[in-house]
Amino acid sequence: MSADKPSVSYVTIWVWLLLLVAAGVGVLGIPVSKAVAVMLIFSVATVKAVLVIRHYMHVRQQPLMVYAMLGIPLLLAIALVLVLMPDIAFRLR
Amino acid sequence: MSVMSIAEQPHAVSPEFTRQPLGKVGMWWFLASEIMVFGGLIGSYILSRIAAGGWVAERAHVNTRLAVINTLVLLTSSLTVVEAHAAVDAGEQKRTRMFLLCTVLLGCMFLGIKGFEYSGEIEHGLTPASGLFWSFYYTMTGLHGLHVLAGIVVNFCLFIAAGGRGWKTIQHRVEYAGLYWHFVDVVWIFLFPLLYLA
Numbered sequence: 396m397s398a399d400k401p402s403v404s405y406v407t408i409w410v411w412l413l414l415l416v417a418a419g420v421g422v423l424g425i426p427v428s429k430a431v432a433v434m435l436i437f438s439v440a441t442v443k444a445v446l447v448i449r450h451y452m453h454v455r456q457q458p459l460m461v462y463a464m465l466g467i468p469l470l471l472a473i474a475l476v477l478v479l480m481p482d483i484a485f486r487l488r
Numbered sequence: 489m490s491v492m493s494i495a496e497q498p499h500a501v502s503p504e505f506t507r508q509p510l511g512k513v514g515m516w517w518f519l520a521s522e523i524m525v526f527g528g529l530i531g532s533y534i535l536s537r538i539a540a541g542g543w544v545a546e547r548a549h550v551n552t553r554l555a556v557i558n559t560l561v562l563l564t565s566s567l568t569v570v571e572a573h574a575a576v577d578a579g580e581q582k583r584t585r586m587f588l589l590c591t592v593l594l595g596c597m598f599l600g601i602k603g604f605e606y607s608g609e610i611e612h613g614l615t616p617a618s619g620l621f622w623s624f625y626y627t628m629t630g631l632h633g634l635h636v637l638a639g640i641v642v643n644f645c646l647f648i649a650a651g652g653r654g655w656k657t658i659q660h661r662v663e664y665a666g667l668y669w670h671f672v673d674v675v676w677i678f679l680f681p682l683l684y685l686a
Contacts, residue, residue, distance in 0.1 A: 405574070409567040416559050419681060420552075436681045443563075444674045451570045452670045457516075458508065464520045472527025476534055483539045 408450045415443045515664045519671050522635075526675050529631070533624045533682065546621035547683075549614055554605045555684040558598050559676065562636075565594035566673045569643070569666045576662045581655055584662070588647040591669065595640040602633055628679055635672045639665070 419439040422432050448454050454461065508516075537543055572587035606626075609615075616626040642665045649658045 405567055405570050409563065412563045412566075413560060416556065416563065419685060420556055423685060433686045436685050440677050440681045443677045447566060447670055447674050447677070451566055451673075452667055460513075461508075461516050464516050465523065468520045468523040468527065472523060472531055475528065476531040479531075479535050480538075483535055486539065 403450060405451070408446055412443055412446060415439050415446075419443075509660060511660055511664060512667075515667050519667065522671060522675075526628075526631075529624075529628055530678065530682065533628065536620055536624065540620060543621040546619060549609070549612070550625070550684050551605050551608065552684045554601055555680055558601050558605075559680050561594050561598045561601065562673050562676050565591050565598070566670055568594060569669045573662050573666045576650070576656075576659050579656065581650065584655070585647055585650045588643050588650060588662070591643045592640050592647060595636050595643070598636055599633060599640070602629065625683055628683065632672065632675055632679060635675070639669050639672055642668070 419436055422435045422439070425432065425435075427435070454465075568587045568590040572584050572591060575583035575587055614622055616623050646658055646662055646665055649655065649661075
């Protein structure tokens with residue numbers, strides 16, 4: 396994080412985060428299929444995470460090296476799920 | 489073996505290469521390793537859940553209301569910790585201490601609510617031995633809770649240090665502690681829907 400003045404106030408981001416929590420919980424009350432509900436819930440969670448990472452952790456102001464440091468383990472964690480998914484899918488058949 | 493001078497050190501650890509204080513690079517490395525810890529755990533949970541057919545019955549026993557309150561508490565603590573960093577940068581000692589203390593109190597509140605939630609579940613006989621869902625539930629929320637506890641200890645130490653004369657020397661430490669705290673918040677942002685909503 397740097398001492399640069401934030402483009403959006405921290406309180407504004409916090410209000411957005413609270414609204415997104417309400418939106419995420421509110422999805423449970425919408426008459427949609429389970430798959431759509433799960434997709435919406437995780438989309439909302441991702442937006443919340445991006446807001447925290449971008450505005451509170453100030454990742455945007457970090458050098459490329461930080462993106463590589465955080466991106467590689469994140470991709471590995473996602474790859475872990477994706478490469479094992481076919482095994483689960485075939486077992487369920 | 490001769491001792492390496494700073495000029496001889498590998499470029500990968502020199503501030504010219506990283507363009508950041510080394511303490512901050514260390515914190516980013518630590519967070520990268522934490523991504524693998526929680527990523528592996530969350531990945532295993534997702535795969536096990538799909539293989540087990542969804543754990544719908546088990547999920548119905550978790551207390552979503554308390555989890556929502558805890559989410560609001562943790563998001564608010566993220567605001568207070570970033571305000572503490574802004575205050576220390578602005579040289580405002582009182583505000584820095586106030587926001588650090590708020591972060592500590594909100595962290596304690598999170599753990600208190602989580603403890604209350606655990607006690608209710610254990611009273612109903614839902615322990616880590618009750619099934620795979622509950623093993624994952626207690627492991628993931630327990631590990632996350634330990635991270636919150638570590639963050640509370642660090643922020644409390646900074647709160648004490650911010651009361652002294654040389655308080656401005658903690659500027660970088662407040663920043664690093666903030667990065668860690670936000671990471672713990674981001675982990676909860678995903679644990680909440682995984683365990684309580686989806």
